[in-house]
Amino acid sequence: MRRTIVLVSTGALIAGVVAAAPAATAGSAHHGRQSAVTVPESAGVAIAAANARRTGISWADCPAGWGLATPVQCGWVTVPVDYRKPFGATIKLAVDRAVATGTKAEHQGSLIYNPGGPGGSGLRFPVRLATGAALWTKTAKAYDFVGFDPRGVGHSAPISCEDPADYAQAPKADPVPDTDADKQAQRKLAAEYAAGCLERTGAAMLSQMTTPNTARDLDVIRAALREDKLNYLGVSYGTYLGSVYATLFPTHVRRMIIDSVVNPSRDQIWYRNNLDQDIAFEGRWNDWETWVAKYDSVYHLGSTVAQVESKWEALRAAAKAHPIGGVVGPNELLGFFQNAPYYDSTWATVAGVWSAYEGGDTQAMLDAAAPDPSDTAGNTSGENGNAVYTAVECTDAQWPTSWHKWDRDNTALNAQYPFLTWSNAWMNLPCATWPVKQQTPVDVRGHRGLPGVLIVQSTRDAATPYTGALETHRRLTGSRLVTEQGAGSHGVTNLVNPCINSRVDDYLLHGTLDPQDVVCGPHATPVP
Template identity: 40%
Template sequence: MRLRWALTAASTLALIATAVPAVANPSGAEVRKSASALIFGTCPSDIAEPYPALTCATLKVPLDYSRPNGAKISLLVTKHAANKPAKRIGSLVVNPGGPGVSGAAYAGSLSRPDATGFTQLDTAVLDAYDIIGFDPRGVFLSAPVSCAAPDHFGAPQPDPDAKSSRNELWKLWSSYAQDCQTNNKAILPHLGSVDGARDMDAVRAALGEQKLNYLGLSYGTYLGAVYGQLFPRRVGRMILDGNMDPTPKDIWYQVWIDQAAAFQQRFDHDYLPWVAKYNNVFHLGKTVPAVRAAWNKTLTDFRTNPHGDVGGGELLGTAYGAMFAEGGWIGFTGALSEYVVDGDDSMLTDIAAPDLSPDGEQANAIFTSVICADSQWPRNRAKYEHDADKLARTSQFAWYIMWTSGSACQSWAFDSPGRLRITGEGLPGVLMFNSIGDPGTPYAGALKMHKALPTSVLVTELNSGKHGVFANRLAAVNVAANAIGTRYLLTGELPPTDTTVAGHPLPVPTEAP
């Protein structure tokens, strides 16, 4: 699903030479493993500066797994070594989702202490595991793909809801798809989740691990499920958090349809009441209807007369991003208040300004490339518009999500072979987490993932809509969920049955002095 968190800056780096590890070809036969292992050393500055405790290596893998002796690409792999080697259990490979988010940096964010000394992964886990991240193929420091100039879509972008914008937007996304093919012809057909899962097995083998211990968030849950389908006997302990529905044939097309309703639900039933509760801080209204009116007026203002680079699309995108996690609510609502109450748009235009950097374009390129390669997409423009029109009757986010979550796939250069069917056959016990109101991976889809993995146990966070339950930052930590996940990683012990945990506290804003 389209989960574009703040992304670590990427740049060109010198590659550390390593031998090619054992990998599995499409028939399942082993390619002979080299005697050499990954050589971890100094990280590129983009990783070393924010995460000095990490070491880095690169791993060469086949561009095309049906031709294991053909062209290779290099993946950046990071490691936070176990703090207590005597207690070491093994390696824990982590993936933050996206598609297109840096797994190399994610290993650092999970293991780096904050100002209070708190780490997202429990210290006992950091004592016992090497935390391993890697940038999946096409992502930032692993053969990154780029489709177009960073300003390809312009700023502000055409209003996503306006009928008058549709021809222009279709042309923009169609030309983007064409540029993706032109600029990435060799790698583009090899960016789907099956290739990503095979890369993950190559990382496991290069680490010298017999089993893959894995923590996957969001899209990382689907990547983990694909890995488990391909290599069930190589799965050790696996946590899937914020789970995709793996069942639709048109899996990614269905994602945006499901998200349209889920994000409006999150906005209406979680966010707006929270704003009304703190009217003494934000002064946007004491009731949900009053807050909604303030929001709708602001959205109309920006649609009608864009403020610099920020129009209706950029404002909707900012609200969409804020719904993933409550950590951004205070800043977003404070900026909205500055505009509504004081007429000052500076804060709002600052946080809603489009990312026109090369890194932002690369993130969009790999996200688009993975979802177009992974599953079937309609080729009929009318199908998209019909579904968006229907969804827009009840969701302000419908058109925005449609345009930014797959409209390029309508004119993609090749047809996807289709998604891998997930059965869970042969898997050991898997631990799942999902909040009941998650808009990015709605709970109904998590239940379908749970059913597709018969050995899984599901932990549901009640009264919560945050995307991701386990190993959050301190402000959104769920102590009960962390205890369950930590126990499982350390001992392999799963809850005896599906269970629930209470929701984590929402942020409490304070009045300005």
């Protein structure tokens, strides 16, 4: 799962915008008795898919403001807001593609991508093909690369939970509470945020912001592409979306790769998954501190993990007392520094900014950690990404409503795993007072007709701990697990590791899976 810190952080996801209730129904209401017809969701998705196959996608150059130059093309797919009412209100989903580079004989259809979130946009994926990214040249000969903004995200009827200008304000409160009053203030913010989701998005749309509905949307996109089977690559939250799709539509899957895997057990979605993140983030944070200490001659931040951690605590305390540049406090620092536990490709960048700051370069820290003052409106607003994250996770599953439970669980975790625990709690606390009905998660299973799924996971992943891959592998019969031992970057398939890259190519090009699970060594560790 890709994270942004709602209520107390600058965030990291991008997408967009303001009041979405009109967008959810614009140009799409069907009047009369037909719009009121209610059917099972399985029938609703079949109706929507048949309509999408008949209509297809009218591909054209992407709108100028989207930053997607030719040869990437854009289009729209219409889906119901509520699959129980397939003739009722609809929304349009933004999709894009880059056409395969190979011959007609080499072509194997479309490869659809989801990068995670919930709240992440997949529209940048076709750029990998368009720019000739080295890792994907073989796959690009066989597949059109297709991305999309999921429902509520970016250009796809974007939802909102607060004024984007308020979201961009900084510094926000320190996520680590000093007193019970600090906790009560965060509880108030969380309840206000949940109420804002209902007010700005509307119950009709908010109640339908679920992973199963996004999986149904994915099947309609497949039909709009006029393909009988889905080829899919999902990363982070995209693995849960893929697992739910595989459960609901097992016979519609052709090839599926899930990379950095969410634990799909019903008792994990989503409260316990977030608690498990806190533990895993601490471990990966320690990995980065060990690396920084190893290169003390470069960064001068301490020659032991204890020294580096002490300097981090001193930085947080100083920024709490006097926010850097008036805008970077502990919350904004965390928004930047959490890049290191996510991706080791950022290790040198984060350490370099910190080192420069300690050497007197305040601007380096402001450039890296301060919120973007222009990120206040439009389809690039980080506020939208946070809104979708909250809406999907809160609506997908039942969350504890007892503040005593939240306080007890997070206080205990914070004692041992302080890096992310309280910020994670505040980000998810709107789910405790969620204003629309919370659903029961899909029981993820590999039903008859599902082909072999390729699962890829590093053992020290912070955002989606390794146990998620093991549990998904157990549930999806016939799947194969490729483990990157000793590594911890979130998202493995886009890294250079021949042991993994060759298996991704073999699976996508030939449908080949190893006869048994595979353990690969780690990709190269960064060097300053």
